[in-house]
Amino acid sequence: MLNEIKRHPLVTNVNVEMGNGYQSIDEMIQDAHDNGCDALANCTGLGSAKLCKDENLIGGRGVLLHYERNCDRKIDDESMEHDAAILVEDAPWGSSTDPAYVIPRGNVFVVGGTYYENNTETKLSENERKRLVENADLLGIDTSITSPVSEWAGFRPVRQTVRMEIDEKFSSESKLRIVHSYGHGGSGWTTYVGAAKEVAELLCS
């Protein structure tokens, strides 16, 4: 997602490399101490697999192509004027592991996708790229004259249940109030405000 910020046409002057990286939860706690914090919210997504040594947290790999929002379309009826998102998880266009979808988002159409658990490949394969172009074509983008402007592979933080709790062990050792909020799968943007409020409630309880 941070790479998407860099490439976004409306985003300028943001250095996504700045800020601290952590190798362990102890480093995070130390940094919080050094900055005079009395609480720490760990919302590092899949990074928590390493930071918290959480073996229940796995990556659910997803791949995308981006097309310009004003790209050429395959719409027979010229009177159709509004963009729509389309999601298909039933064959022949999609499946639960290879869903076909198009989502209008800002200045682009996002075309997906995959859901592969424990697949750690960071680049798109030629076959994946080909299938995504087929999805774009099926869902209304005229791929005979329009090419994608970028592509993306990322990893949903998948866990049987979201880890949303106060970390009693580290909280008592560090005298910081530490709360974890990770493992929201593919529902990060669907839940982010509610999850943040839950974190705040836990910290204030």
Added chain:
Amino acid sequence: MPYKCTDKRIDKWSKDTLDELMQISTLEKKEKNEPLVEIVPTLYLTKSHKGPTVEDFKNFDAKDYFQQEAGGGGGGGGGGKSPLPAWTQDSRLAFQHLTIDMLGWQNQVLKLKIPSIDVMKDAGYTHAWLFRPPIVDAPRMLMVSFVEYLFISLKTKLMNRLLT
């Protein structure tokens, strides 16, 4: 629409998020800038019914049928007897369960750029969910949050320095 997350607490978090996104969307309508949140008509195509039937209508009381268990849902059944997930009952999403033919009729009015009804039928799709969720321009929203974080972080550091 929760995706690939089955935690039962997700319905509450989704509702809180929907509250905020709808508010952002309403506020943004007054501005001329590119929106961070856009309400997008959304289609979910299926090859089976996956919704309430006429038999359900005959056999059940609506209140029992759509009753939600506390925290029930998580993208699955919404509690009660409805096969639809709990989020479909939020009126702000204007959820409809349609046959593909009904979708074709509606689209004469809605004018959505979607594949033709014949193409969807030929592929075997018989039904569709149609709803209107807010879609976040995620990279830009992250940037806005990031800038907000930097501002608060600098302000906090400055305050700490002044106090010591």
